[in-house]
Amino acid sequence: MNFSESKTAVKQLLSGVNPSEVPRLLSWIRDSDELDKLLPDNKTAILRTIADELRGRLPQDAMLPSESTAHAKMQQRSQPTIHVDSFLYDEDQVDSLCEEGTMSRSFCLTCGSYRTAPLDFISHSFSISELQFLFENVLPDLSGRMLVDVGSRLGAVLYAGHVFSSASQLIGLELSEEFVKLQNDIMQKYKLTDRIKVLHTDVCLQNVLLQNTDVLIMNNVFEFFMEPREQVRAWRFIVENFRKRGSLLVTVPSLQESLSTLQEALQPGWVEELPVDYDVYLGTDTDPDALRQIHLYRVM
Numbered sequence: 001m002n003f004s005e006s007k008t009a010v011k012q013l014l015s016g017v018n019p020s021e022v023p024r025l026l027s028w029i030r031d032s033d034e035l036d037k038l039l040p041d042n043k044t045a046i047l048r049t050i051a052d053e054l055r056g057r058l059p060q061d062a063m064l065p066s067e068s069t070a071h072a073k074m075q076q077r078s079q080p081t082i083h084v085d086s087f088l089y090d091e092d093q094v095d096s097l098c099e100e101g102t103m104s105r106s107f108c109l110t111c112g113s114y115r116t117a118p119l120d121f122i123s124h125s126f127s128i129s130e131l132q133f134l135f136e137n138v139l140p141d142l143s144g145r146m147l148v149d150v151g152s153r154l155g156a157v158l159y160a161g162h163v164f165s166s167a168s169q170l171i172g173l174e175l176s177e178e179f180v181k182l183q184n185d186i187m188q189k190y191k192l193t194d195r196i197k198v199l200h201t202d203v204c205l206q207n208v209l210l211q212n213t214d215v216l217i218m219n220n221v222f223e224f225f226m227e228p229r230e231q232v233r234a235w236r237f238i239v240e241n242f243r244k245r246g247s248l249l250v251t252v253p254s255l256q257e258s259l260s261t262l263q264e265a266l267q268p269g270w271v272e273e274l275p276v277d278y279d280v281y282l283g284t285d286t287d288p289d290a291l292r293q294i295h296l297y298r299v300m
Contacts, residue, residue, distance in 0.1 A: 135164035
C-alpha cells in the first residue's frame with residue numbers, strides 16, 4: 001500500500017469512528033508506544049542490533065576487571081550502587097532481568113528481612129533514546145563537522161552519530177585497549193568505518209585534535225575513572241585546547257556540577273550555555289530526568 005492508498009484507508013477508518021472518540025484515538029496515535037512495534041525505525045533498529053551483540057560479549061555490568069578505579073569509586077558511594085549500561089539495557093530489559101532474579105533494583109537493609117531500599121543505578125553510556133534526542137534535538141546539522149567523544153567505551157555515541165547525523169568524522173578517544181578492540185570489531189562488522197575512528201589514547205595527548213574539533217561529547221567521563229587531581233589536569237587541558245570559536249560542547253552532567261566537586265572554576269567567557277528543549281516525546285521508555293542531564297555549550 002503506497003502513501004496515497006494509506007491516507008485514503010486512514011480517512012475511511014476515521015469516518016467510521018464515533019465522533020466523540022476521535023480525539024481520544026488521535027491522542028493514542030500521537031502518544032502511544034504501541035505503534036512503535038508496528039512502525040520500526042531503521043536507525044534505532046541498527047543500534048538495538050549492535051546493543052544485542054555487545055550484551056553477549058560483555059559481563060552484565062558492562063565493566064572490565066581493569067576498571068579498578070571505577071569499581072572502587074562505586075563501592076565508596078554512600079548508597080549501594082550498580083552499573084547498568086543504558087545503551088545495552090532499556091527499562092523493559094532491566095525488568096525482565098529482575099524477574100529472572102539475575103538483577104535487582106533493591107538491597108536488603110537487614111539480611112533476611114523484608115526491609116529493602118532501592119539501589120542506585122548509574123550508566124556510563126547514553127540510552128538509545130537519549131542518543132536520538134542528542135543528535136536530533138540538541139545538536140544542529142553536523143554536515144562537514146568533526147565530532148569527538150571523550151571516553152568512547154562501547155562506542156554508542158559514535159554508532160549513533162553515524163546513523164542519526166551527517167558528521168563527516170566521528171572520533172572516539174578511549175584509554176582501554178579492550179574497549180578499543182571491541183569498538184573496532186563492531187565498526188568492521190556493521191560497516192561503519194567510513195566515518196568512525198577510535199584512538200587508543202589519553203585526551204591530554206590530543207591537543208591538535210581538540211583544537212580542530214567541532215563537537216566534543218563528555219558523558220560522565222572523568223568522575224569514576226580518574227582521581228581528583230587527574231580530573232583537574234584533564235579539564236584544564238580541555239579548556240586550554242578546545243577553543244575554536246562556535247564549537248559545541250555536550251556534557252553530562254552540567255559543567256557546574258562536574259567542576260564543583262573539584263573546586264575548579266571555568267575561565268570567564270570560555271563557553272556559554274545554550275537552551276535545550278527537553279519537552280520532546282521519544283516514547284514511554286525515555287527518562288525525562290536523564291534528558292535534562294544533557295547540557296549544551298558553545299565556545300565563545
